[in-house]
Amino acid sequence: MTEQVTKQAAQTVLVLDFGAQYGQLIARRVRDLHVYSELVPCDISAEEIRALAPAALILSGGPASVYADDAPSIDPKIFELGLPILGFCYGHQIMAVSLGGEVAHSEVGEYGPATLIREHDTALLNSTPLEQRVWMSHRDAVSRVPEGFTITAHTATCPVAAMEDTARKLYATQFHPEVKHTEHGEQILKNFLFEICKIEASWTMDNITEEKVQAIREQVGDNRVILALSGGVDSSVVAALGARAIGKQMTCVFINHGLLRKGEPEQVEEIFTQQFDVDFKHVHAEERYAALLDGVTDPEEKRRIIGTQFWNEFFAVAQELERNGKPVTYLAQGTIYPDIIESGARKTGGKASTIKSHHNLIPFPDGVHFELIEPLDHFFKDEVRELGLALGLPEHIVYRQPFPGPGLAIRIIGAVSPEKLQMLKEADAIVREELDRYNQRLFDKTGQRNSAHSCWQYFAILPDIKSVGVMGDERTYARPIILRAVESSDAMTADWAKLPYEVLAQISSRIVAEVPGVNRVAYDITSKPPATIEWE
Template identity: 85%
Template sequence: MPQKVLVFDFGAQYGQLIARRVRDLHVYSEIVPCDITADEVRALEPSAIILSGGPASVYAEDAPSIDPGVLELGIPVLGFCYGHQIMAVTLGGEVAHSEVGEYGPATIERERESALFNATPLTQTVWMSHRDAVSRVPEGFTVTSRTEVCPVASMECPERKLYSTQFHPEVRHTEYGQQILSNFLFDICGLEPDWTMDNLVESMTAQIRERVGEDRVILALSGGVDSSVVAALGARAIGRQMTCVFINHGLLRKGEPEQVEEVFTKQFDVDFVHVHAEERYAALLDGVTEPEEKRRIIGTQFWKEFFAVAQELERDGRPVKYLAQGTIYPDIIESGARKTGGKASTIKSHHNLIPFPEGVHFDLIEPLDHFFKDEVRELGLALGLPEHIVYRQPFPGPGLAIRIIGAVSPEKLEILKNADAIVREELDAYNQRLFEATGERNSEHSCWQYFAVLPDIKSVGVMGDERTYARPVILRAVESSDAMTADWAKLPYDVLARISGRIVAEVPGVNRVAYDITSKPPATIEWE
């Protein structure tokens, strides 16, 4: 029987990260709503269960709960934070409101030997985020660690295969978090690390083929890695039942429309439609300055363009039932669109998550909506996509419209396209040098994403012994693995100097280059 770990979602902002960390250990995992019944869990035949954290208090009137029968199935269970507390109160323990909360790094002291903490030190740093805490453990449980503030930092009942921690092992800041997860999966649950990207390709291909049947699909193709991976999956699963539709809104990076058309008319055995919508988008965005309004306009027109293509395709009497998209998990989180219950805060709208206009009738196929960017890249390699597609720079659907602060104009687009091309050329070369030196595609100091931003201001400069009043360009370069968090890249001064010198010398209308040294959070990777 295939191994499977179910992650119960109690509304945690990073709940999907738990499933991701399990998959990092080559064990298949999936998210389920926290209100799933014990009978439904039994039918899914999981090998293990993990209870996520969550923002609520277990004593709040509308606090999510768990079917007590889930904890009586004999399936190993591991709870984190809220999952730790809900396990305690469900089984007869108590949770109390602490006078002092714990937010951020904390030091735990282990109380006794525990299989969950095998191969970890007696004292270690973990990541906490709570004010409520377990004050009395259920009958049969023992306390396995504590902090100065939290008397029950972890507890367990090995006889019933129940374990829990107040801290978050899934967060990188927990020093031995991945070891703790490994101990649970392999030592306690007896699982094997046998889930791979090749397995994923086969299962996802079969799922798409089974769902689509004989129906037709159009794919929202941007040319980025996410939609390219979906294109490769679709080509493998259903071939020419899928039409790749590339909407050229005129807001792509320099040379990209030509590259997209060349790759997707030669790389894949699918139909390809190139929609030239540049003039329509330019008219719609003329004078628009508010970021969310830009995204709304671009998203709404995005669907209108697809609807027009679908109508054209349907003239042969075969309707298009499905729209495939490259939506990934960070898109869903940032848009506040939880698929497994609860609701995260909206950080920014993603053009491919805005509701359909009236009259649009597509069912969505979003095979990547539970995956992070680096997982999507791994999947792309497993599908045989070339590296220049797989490691292509992440690019927002609204394109350069949200990297131009203020209104979009032909002059600003030309400046930003040229400046951005220099940034990408220089940092592509920088990453390649690191790769050649280390043999690692994503080494410690390599840049994960990099681009130029054009702010809506001008600055004074001196060029050719004359005063200038021209535009600055802002360089953004970050290190990340999953786009949920990111740190600004510590680029060598000579690289920064070369980028700045080239932009000022080669891009008319620019007299200054600034470097954004803000991490995510508190900033986002994009400026708008």
């Protein structure tokens, strides 16, 4: 049970997850309307829900048939709690069969857009058109509604596309209001949250910030906290929260392995020594990492070396604090909500399913152990960014691109050397400068930070080859740089960015002119899949 849910209980919407591809999306759509929402497993009991005291429940969709032997089920007593409940797709069907209705296998499935015809009198679909486009994804469908329910909408092939029992505050749709393809999905969610449930839209960033600051103070008390500060979004937001909550009780350990992008170590030190009041430790480990990586070509061996040495450096600082009379009780981490969901964790009061604990993945040395503090563990990524801005972090940190933990070591194909590292840093800085400028132009035109043609991630790669070239009147035999720029929203899939020729030409000419040892620039035009975004 999280502190956030405890404080927000009267205004919390729990999403019962039946394995839907849209499960996280439902929680996000509710939060977008300034109502706190959290995913819980579908097998949560009525008593556990009663203990959590939410304002409402939403039953997600799911891939199974309600009549399959291994189909997810629901505690039928949940429908007796008196809570407003909204079901989508599988949630619509499980509500029907749990309450005495029937679900049948349709002759024709509906996948994708469909035309919904609604009735005049319906609380859930109020203020939406009588005819509207919705998004369907089903083969089974409700064939008989339970007693007390009214059919409120249908499509050409689905006679019960929506149903409701207003006396018991039970509502359900066969379609998916949470996806953008359902034209009036947001209005449907607003009807449920604000008209039916009477929830206040009070989950705002100002409120969230003060609650998280207070929660950290209460958890930590007079004890000390240590944080591995990478300069990335998540750890930087945790550091900013810690600075506001407990100041120099938090030690931020920035381990400089020499594999960051040009200018980043200096930026991190400036921000967390000038803007935020924390105990900042800059560990210069560049030479130790260079010695360990010398001659190593296998990418997995690079990762192992960098990860192992990171914890060696980190715990050395912790032990130094102990010797200096500043023993550490808590280890802060930038774990975010998708990390928890994807690892199988579902924190629901007295119940938790099998968890791959992040805490257990930390290689504590003998005699060292910290309690874990994860202040972002119920935030989605864009909420973390919004929180970072509210805390005063600069935009270049808040909107920092995804960057691999091993840093530039896995963007150098083959062995890492000081010469190669310097070459890649300079080329990568040019790529980022030019594509930052390109993205800014798109932002100025559209007002959207992630417009349709903006780049989501972009960087340079240094392959382990050389090629012939001509510079001036001389033949050269130098290295190429490969440009990688992709459009994506979640990194699960990505398409190569269709950059204007003039942008590509500017990047190429600058790299060849300004980076010694480079005579060629190539552009990777492979999507994910079949490729990955990174090369190693």
